[in-house]
Amino acid sequence: MSAGSFRVAVLGGGVGGLSAAHELGERGFDVTVYEAKSRLGGKARSFSVPSGDDGHSLPAEHGFRFFPGFYRNLRDTLGRIPRAAGGTVADNLVETDETLIATTTGEEMRSETRTPNTIAEWVAALKPTIGGGEISPAETNYFLRRLLVLLTSCRARRERELDRVSWWEFVDAEAQSPAYRKHLAESTQALVALKPQRGSARTIGQIYAQLMLDQIDPNRPTEAVLNGPTSEVWMTPWESYLESLGVSVRTESPVTKIDSDGRRVTGVELAGGERVTADYYVAALPVEVMASLVTPELRLAAPSLGTIGRLDTAWMNGIQFYLTEDLPLARGHQAYTDSPWALTAISQRQFWDDGPFDIETCADGSIRGVLSAIISDWETPGSVYDKPARECSREEIKTEVWHQLTAHLNRDAERLSTEYLYDWVLDPAIVETGDGMENHEPLLINTVGSLRDRPPAVTDAPNLVLAADYVRTDTDLATMESANEAARRAVGGIVEHTGAGAPPPTVWGLSEPQLFDPPKRQDEVAFRLGLPHPGEAERGLRSTFRGLRTSGWGFDD
Incomplete structure (x- = not known):
């Protein structure tokens, strides 16, 4: 049978799901992607956030994108996504030159990345x-x-x-x-x-x-970053390419149940009660979502899913500061070694200047720079409120992060001034509730002994494969690369099982x-x-x- 004879439902439109749809679409399979949110990209997506009362918006994201040299699988995929202006999305990668290692006590250092x-x-x-x-x-x-x-x-x-x-x-x-x-x-x-x-x-x-x-x-x-907001320079061209391959995309379609007869997947239910059936299913959902969908019947069909509920997650979310003056700081990432919240950051404007996105068209034209920071430690008390980030309000998180940045940057001279601060956006996945803060998009963490609890991409259920960053991969870390690698392994399993005659995707492991x-x-x-x-x-x-x-x-x- 030809690949086009098989219908494949991809559950989740993050990097793993879109990578699977990409590989399947290029091989002629009939593919539909079901994504819970209104935009594709998962944690890698960017989005517009309103600013002020004049209807202007700002580009925001879960956290800045980072492409180390060992991301061979993902870079290959980027090189196969055409841009409307010519070339591929891989051409939107900009190499970094250095890493700024800032401290509150010792000497500030710069480490070459070239x-x-x-x-x-x-x-x-x-x-x-x-x-x-x-x-x-x-x-x-x-x-x-x-x-x-x-x-x-x-x-x-x-x-x-x-x-x-x-x-x-x-x-x-x-x-x-x-x-x-x-x-x-x-x-x-x-x-x-x-x-x-x-x-x-x-x-x-x-x-x-x-x-x-x-x-x-x-x-x-060399280590690289994107030359514009992620959705602008990567996700939008990717969606256009998938459409050209015949891939269908349905957003705002969260999966609420995966039905199984104990041998295979028999269908999927979406919010609102709609039921979807296909010949094959690619589960590309976050680990905490997938764990909530594992029923006794599904565990019987795919025993390797029985332990994913043991896997841990942590918080790692971003905050963007929009500045009226550009502050390059370093031609690469910044590590704030004495920050209680393990901050890293990057000044993005310098990497966007030669890209298709003009930051000065945002808001009222006053924005000249974007300092994008990531909070990696949400458990340690901060230096302003003496509370961990997960116990702070969104406004307190902004104040605390700003204080930790300035404590590193302004030791000898004021480089980061409140006079430059136009606006800020904290990842909307961080939500204030009556019971405290919640994180709607946590990150898988590889704790001691967790490898045995992680399933392979190809399960024992003959029509179910997995394409997510919690899957066993050589990359072995919750990253875009791991999700892409898992998707390639998942599609390889479908290709082999169907006997459709298409070659399996190439998979690169870690090179030593x-x-x-x-x-x-x-x-x-x-x-x-x-x-x-x-x-x-x-x-x-x-x-x-x-x-x-x-x-x-x-x-x-």
């Missing part, structure tokens, strides 16, 4: 700038050796041992200096909204290594240097024999010496 080209640039790239010299060379070397243990561990050891150990424990954070804990062990929280004491060493370590390799590997693309392959093979033998990784011997000695010193023997590390 691949080094000269000897001087290589020296600067390899020099540990994070921490502003607070971390000793011995601790830096120890941290790198811990990363080396991960990079030379076989796949089985990573999944069965390192996934069950926290990042905090893996890098021996408790035994190191406060600077080591702050700048190395805890630095990943701003990236993944996950405290190192809870995060899987496998997940955090692999992503940490990928970000390092992005910088030093000349064969990888080949020089680590021999030690990985050796470690695979050791793991099968029940032996520890050779790198753990040093760790055991350090623990022994620390114990002797504590006991009064006087040994020194």
Whole structure:
């Protein structure tokens, strides 16, 4: 049978769902996407928010988009979405040059994000700038050796041992200096909204290594951002391309029930009672939504869905400040290392200047810059109200974030002034209720031991596949890349099951240097024999010496 003979219902119009629709549409399947909200894109979408009383609007978003070099699957998809003006959406990516590392106490640093080209640039790239010299060379070397243990561990050891150990424990954070804990062990929280004491060493370590390799590997693309609001320069062209492939899209159509007879999916119910049937179903819903739809019958048909209710989520949401003066700060991201709420930010105007979107057409023409910040820690008390973000009102969150930014930026001179603040928008997913704040779009977090609770893209139900960031993927982190990879694996399952004759989508896993392959093979033998990784011997000695010193023997590390 031809692909066009099969009807596929894609449940969810985020990056995972649209990636699946893209791959299915290009192979000729009859596809309909059902999205709960009024706009496509999920957490990646942007939207217009009214400002003032004159009918003007501002571009807002869940949080700024970030495209590391290792996003191979997603970049491939962007390169296959045509733009009306010619070229593809991949042409809307703008490379960054640096990361600003701001602090309230030490020296402000700038770290290059471009691949080094000269000897001087290589020296600067390899020099540990994070921490502003607070971390000793011995601790830096120890941290790198811990990363080396991960990079030379076989796949089985990573999944069965390192996934069950926290990042905090893996890098021996408790035994190191406060600077080591702050700048190395805890630095990943701003990236993944996950405290190192809870995060899987496998997940955090692999992503940490990928970000390092992005910088030093000349064969990888440079970190990039978009040249305009996400929906303007990505989602709208994507929707047009899907329409050209014959893909149907229905927005404001939330899924309320997935029916099953215990063997397969028999249909889907939408809000309002409408029932939808198809030959195949792609579940591309957020983990908390999908978990609420798993019935005993569906669990019987797809047992791997039975544990997704155990998966955890956290809050990681953005706030945009619209300024009457542009404030570039850095040609890349900004990390505010002393902010209680683990803030990161980016000045977007500099990346939008050569794109199709003109920020000065917004509002009354007064806006010259946009500082987009992300709050990654909603549990730690802030510095103004002494309350965590989740206990603050929306107005208090704005005041607190602004104060934490200025505490870093205005130490020597006033760079961020209230005189420049035109307006602000906090992610509308953060909602004030009578019982406190709620987050309607939380983020999956990879906690210790959670890998075993995550299902594969292809389930045991013969007509149900999964395309979401909680699915088991090589990317192994709640990102756009993971959602795209899951979608490719899901479509591959449909292609194989239907025998439609279409090739499955290409899937790229995380790439690591080949020089680590021999030690990985050796470690695979050791793991099968029940032996520890050779790198753990040093760790055991350090623990022994620390114990002797504590006991009064006087040994020194």
